[in-house]
Amino acid sequence: MVPLWMYLMVAASLFCIGVYGVLARRNAIAILMGIELMLNAVNINLVAFWRYQTPLALSGQAFAAFVFVVAAAEAAVGLALIINIYRRRQTVIAEDVDLLKW
Amino acid sequence: MNFSTDVQASIMAILPEILMTVLAIAVLALDLVWSRARRRDLGYVAGFGLLAVALIVLLVGGPPGDETSDQLLLGGMIRHDTMAQIFRVMVIVAGGLSCLLTMGVSRLNVRGDFYAVLIVSVIGGSLLSAAADLIMVFLALETLSITLYLLAGYLREDVRSSEAGLKYFLFGAFTSAIALYGLSLLYGFTGETNIYRVGRALATGGLGDAPVVLALGLITVGFGFKVSAVPFHFWTPDVYEGAPTPVTSLLSTASKAASFGVLLRFLLAAFPPPELLGSLENVQDYSQLWVQLAVVLSVVTMTLGNVLALVQTNIKRLLAYSSIAQAGYTLIGVAAIATDRSGDGAAAIAFYMFMYVLTNSLAFGVVILFANATGSERIADLAGLSRRNPGLALAMTLALLSLGGIPPAAGFVGKFLLFRAAIDAGLVALALVGVVNVIIGLYYYLVIVKVMYMERSPDEDQPIPVSTPYTWALGIAAAGVLLLGTILVTPLVEWATEAAQSLYVLL
Numbered sequence: 001m002v003p004l005w006m007y008l009m010v011a012a013s014l015f016c017i018g019v020y021g022v023l024a025r026r027n028a029i030a031i032l033m034g035i036e037l038m039l040n041a042v043n044i045n046l047v048a049f050w051r052y053q054t055p056l057a058l059s060g061q062a063f064a065a066f067v068f069v070v071a072a073a074e075a076a077v078g079l080a081l082i083i084n085i086y087r088r089r090q091t092v093i094a095e096d097v098d099l100l101k102w
Numbered sequence: 103m104n105f106s107t108d109v110q111a112s113i114m115a116i117l118p119e120i121l122m123t124v125l126a127i128a129v130l131a132l133d134l135v136w137s138r139a140r141r142r143d144l145g146y147v148a149g150f151g152l153l154a155v156a157l158i159v160l161l162v163g164g165p166p167g168d169e170t171s172d173q174l175l176l177g178g179m180i181r182h183d184t185m186a187q188i189f190r191v192m193v194i195v196a197g198g199l200s201c202l203l204t205m206g207v208s209r210l211n212v213r214g215d216f217y218a219v220l221i222v223s224v225i226g227g228s229l230l231s232a233a234a235d236l237i238m239v240f241l242a243l244e245t246l247s248i249t250l251y252l253l254a255g256y257l258r259e260d261v262r263s264s265e266a267g268l269k270y271f272l273f274g275a276f277t278s279a280i281a282l283y284g285l286s287l288l289y290g291f292t293g294e295t296n297i298y299r300v301g302r303a304l305a306t307g308g309l310g311d312a313p314v315v316l317a318l319g320l321i322t323v324g325f326g327f328k329v330s331a332v333p334f335h336f337w338t339p340d341v342y343e344g345a346p347t348p349v350t351s352l353l354s355t356a357s358k359a360a361s362f363g364v365l366l367r368f369l370l371a372a373f374p375p376p377e378l379l380g381s382l383e384n385v386q387d388y389s390q391l392w393v394q395l396a397v398v399l400s401v402v403t404m405t406l407g408n409v410l411a412l413v414q415t416n417i418k419r420l421l422a423y424s425s426i427a428q429a430g431y432t433l434i435g436v437a438a439i440a441t442d443r444s445g446d447g448a449a450a451i452a453f454y455m456f457m458y459v460l461t462n463s464l465a466f467g468v469v470i471l472f473a474n475a476t477g478s479e480r481i482a483d484l485a486g487l488s489r490r491n492p493g494l495a496l497a498m499t500l501a502l503l504s505l506g507g508i509p510p511a512a513g514f515v516g517k518f519l520l521f522r523a524a525i526d527a528g529l530v531a532l533a534l535v536g537v538v539n540v541i542i543g544l545y546y547y548l549v550i551v552k553v554m555y556m557e558r559s560p561d562e563d564q565p566i567p568v569s570t571p572y573t574w575a576l577g578i579a580a581a582g583v584l585l586l587g588t589i590l591v592t593p594l595v596e597w598a599t600e601a602a603q604s605l606y607v608l609l
Contacts, residue, residue, distance in 0.1 A: 008290075015283055022276050031272055038279035042286045049290035059295040063237050067282065070244045074275050077248050081255050081268045088261050094272065 007048035015041035028082045028092045032075065039071045104171050105178040105296075111166040115175040115182035115232070118159050118190055119225050125151040126221040133214020141212040145205035145571055148217035152198030152224065153578075156191050163187045170298070170607050174234060178296040181234035181367070184601035188452050189231035189363035192459045196356035197224030199463040202575035203348040206470050209257060210346060216256060220352065223249035227360035234371070236285045236295045239364060243281075243328070246357060247274050253352070254345040266344025273337040274327065281324020287317040288372065297371040298608055305374065305385045314388050318373065322395060325368075328361035329429045332403040342422035347473065350418060351466035354425045355459040362432055362455055366439065366448055370605055375440050378608045389440040396437035401535050404430025408542045417469055417481050420546065421462070424505055427543055428458055434536050435520045438527035445602030446526055450519035452598040457504065457512035457586045464579035465501040467572060468494055475566040481550060486559035491566040495554045497580050504583050506547040507540050512586035519595070 014037055021034025043064045050060025086092050106112075113120070129148050133141060165183045166172050173183045180186075201220060205211045226245030233239045251274060255267020289295055291313060292303035304314065326334040342350045370378070375389040407427030414420040432454055438447035471494060472487070473479050488495035504511035517540060524533040568576070586594060 018279070022272075028268065028272065032275070035275045035279050038276075038283065042279070042282045045283070045286040045290060049286070049293075053290065054293040057293070059237070060289060063240075063286075063289065063295060066237055066241055070241065070248075073248055074244070077251050078271050078275060081251065081264065081271050084255065084258055084264045085268050088264055094268075 004048060004052040007044060007052075011041045011044040011048070014038075014044065026093050026095055028085070028094050029079075031094060032078050032082070035078075036071060036075065039067060043067055105174045105176075106166070106172050108166070108172075108175070111172070111182070112175045114162075114166065115180045116229075118155055118163065118194065118228050121155045121158065122152070122194075122221055122225045122228070125155065126218045126225075129214050129217045129221065133218075138212060141214065142205070144214050144217055145201050145211055148221060149198045149201035149205075149571070149575070152194050152201060152221065156194040156198060159187060159190050159194065163190065165604065168604075168607075173604075174296070174298070177235075178298075179235045179238040180229075180232045182232060183604040184597070185363065185367065185448070185452070185605050186232035188456070188598060188601045189359060190228045192456050193227040193231060193356045193360050193363075194224055196352060196359065196459045196463060197221065197227070199460075199467070199575050199579060200348045200352040200356070202571045203351055203463070203467050203470055204346075205571040206474055206569060207346055207348060209259070210348070216253070219249050219252055219256075220349075223253060223352065224356060227356045230360040231363040233364055234297055234367065236289055236297060236300070239297070239368065240282060240285060243324070243361075243364070244278065246360060247278060247328075250274075250349070250353060250357060253349040254341055256349070257346055262344040263346060266341045269337055270341045270345075277323050277327035277334060281321050284317045284320030284324070287313070287320070291317070297368055301372045301374045301608065302379060302382065304372065304388065305376065305379055306382055308384070308386065311388075311391070314373070315391060318388075318391055318395070321368075322392075322399075325361060325365050326399065329358050329365070329432070330426050331399045331429055331433060332406045332426065335403070335407070335426050338426055339419045339422040342425075343416060343418045343479075347418070347466055347470045350421075351463050354421070354466070355462050358425070358429065359455040359459055362436075362451055365436060366451060366605060369436070370439060370448075371608060374608055378606060393437050393440045396433050397529065397532055400430050400433035400437055400532065402430075403427070403433060404536065404539045408539050408546075411543070411546050414546075415481055416479050417472075417484070417550075418479055420481065420550075421465060421469070424543070424547075425462065427539065428505065430539070431517065431520055431536060432458075434524050434529070434532055437529055437532060438520075438523040439605075441527040444526070445599050445606060446519070447523040448602035448605050449595065449598035450516070450523045452601055453519055453586075453594055454516040456594065456598075457516045457583065460579045460582035460586070461501050461504040461511070461513060464497055464576060464583060465505070467576045467579065468498040468501070471566060471568060471572055475564075476561070481553060483559075484550065484553050485557035486562040487554040487566075489562045490564060491568065494566060494568065494576075497576050498554060499551050500580055500583055502547040502550055504587070506544045508544075510584065510587045512583050512591075515587055515591050515595075 018037030230242035251271040257263035411423035435451040504513035
């Protein structure tokens with residue numbers, strides 16, 4: 001069987017790619033995609049830990065299911081906010097949204 | 103450690119959330135049925151509804167027993183103890199005051215959906231105060247956060263509000279994803295999701311420091327964002343300035359109080375000092391890790407918050423930096439709870455947050471009234487406020503004195519308790535840095551008082567009217583600040599100490 005650490009490595013790489021995406025991309029949609037990658041890394045972690053460590057208790061799976069739901073809600077709210085900004089300013093570039101100084 | 107399965111106790115443990123769900127649905131239904139003119143009264147339904155729920159929690163929201171096994175309910179998701187009760191009361195009161203304050207914002211006060219989302223946000227904060235499971239902590243935190251992203255961007259026609267919503271969302275989603283990765287690691291290290299079981303498994307697991315530091319660091323990013331501790335504070339001034347002011351009030355009170363509530367419980371339960379674990383052998387002590395972290399965060403947060411507040415010209419931005427500094431003071435208490443076993447540290451935090459919720463609601467209430475009447479949020483424009491409306495100037499002065507820590511306002515007692523807890527815990531240097539910061543803070547708070555009372559303005563003959571809901575909101579908040587600083591000190595401190603002691607019972 002594939003050892004646990006391999007799954008954890010995949011999750012950690014995915015998480016780092018997500019963090020890089022959030023920090024390096026200027027487009028708000030791309031930043032949102034980076035955040036989704038990070039959440040998926042968490043899900044790989046949770047399911048791998050569940051399968052290898054406590055396959056009889058369902059808490060890891062339940063946790064992963066809640067992460068799905070929250071990620072979906074977060075994406076819905078985020079896209080709504082981005083669309084609203086786009087309608088006002090005709091831009092989705094995070095740096096151009098600068099009425100309030102950072 | 104077993105979880106209680108008592109049905110009645112389980113229902114009582116989430117009674118506030120059940121009542122608030124009913125209230126949110128009722129507000130939405132009334133929004134549908136009532137005519138547009140009557141909908142102006144929706145704020146009363148939501149506001150006094152929440153205040154009534156707070157009263158119910160205060161009267162019958164106590165824990166079902168003294169044993170932790172009685173208090174861990176609903177499969178260990180919720181711990182129904184006195185600490186949960188005290189934080190729930192303050193979160194719900196903050197929500198109620200925000201609803202009343204919303205009634206003065208012309209484009210929001212007829213919208214039942216706004217009040218409903220606000221109530222859901224308060225439900226998240228209330229659940230967070232009692233959460234005792236990694237899943238519940240995450241879920242409650244996101245219920246609170248996602249609704250606050252919405253509320254911050256609710257004024258869709260206002261570019262600044264939309265922008266505040268977007269910024270808050272991008273920062274919030276990023277930091278909560280980082281914290282979630284930390285939570286998943288904690289689950290992986292221990293195979294448990296209940297934070298009390300995580301704590302025991304971690305202490306006996308023999309993991310070594312490195313993995314625990316990693317998980318703790320990641321989780322700190324998430325909580326640091328919620329309480330706006332430096333270096334996770336960048337969003338605070340922008341979002342406070344851009345969001346509708348009642349939402350800013352909610353952000354700076356309910357969201358922060360609930361986050362501190364869960365932070366106390368989480369740190370003590372998941373990374374406990376070994377003495378609290380009783381008879382376990384070969385126990386590892388991870389508590390010093392987060393104590394050092396809290397000390398560093400506290401010093402940086404209060405110093406930077408105070409120094410940057412000195413140069414602000416917008417009152418909402420000034421209150422934002424002031425709230426960063428206040429989070430720094432509260433972190434002094436967090437640093438003290440591991441070594442100080444009498445419960446003074448946790449009690450000081452509970453007291454401090456209680457008075458802070460009332461104080462900030464009062465300050466933001468005055469700011470909304472002033473901005474509505476004059477269209478300005480500049481500090482210089484507050485000139486002559488004492489002649490335009492003496493009561494309003496007095497209320498603002500009371501709030502500022504409380505934030506600055508001058509008696510008879512409640513802030514003085516709060517700061518005294520925090521610094522005493524730090525000294526009892528052997529953190530004398532930290533307490534000294536805190537005192538120096540309080541003195542810096544006094545400068546910019548008193549400058550505003552000076553502007554309001556001493557400086558003249560050409561508009562002095564135009565009085566600022568105060569509507570009925572504002573009389574209620576400001577009256578409740580001002581009475582709270584004044585009473586908590588004088589005759590209600592002893593009862594609240596006793597209640598908070600009882601709550602703090604329940605926090606130390608981990609088995």
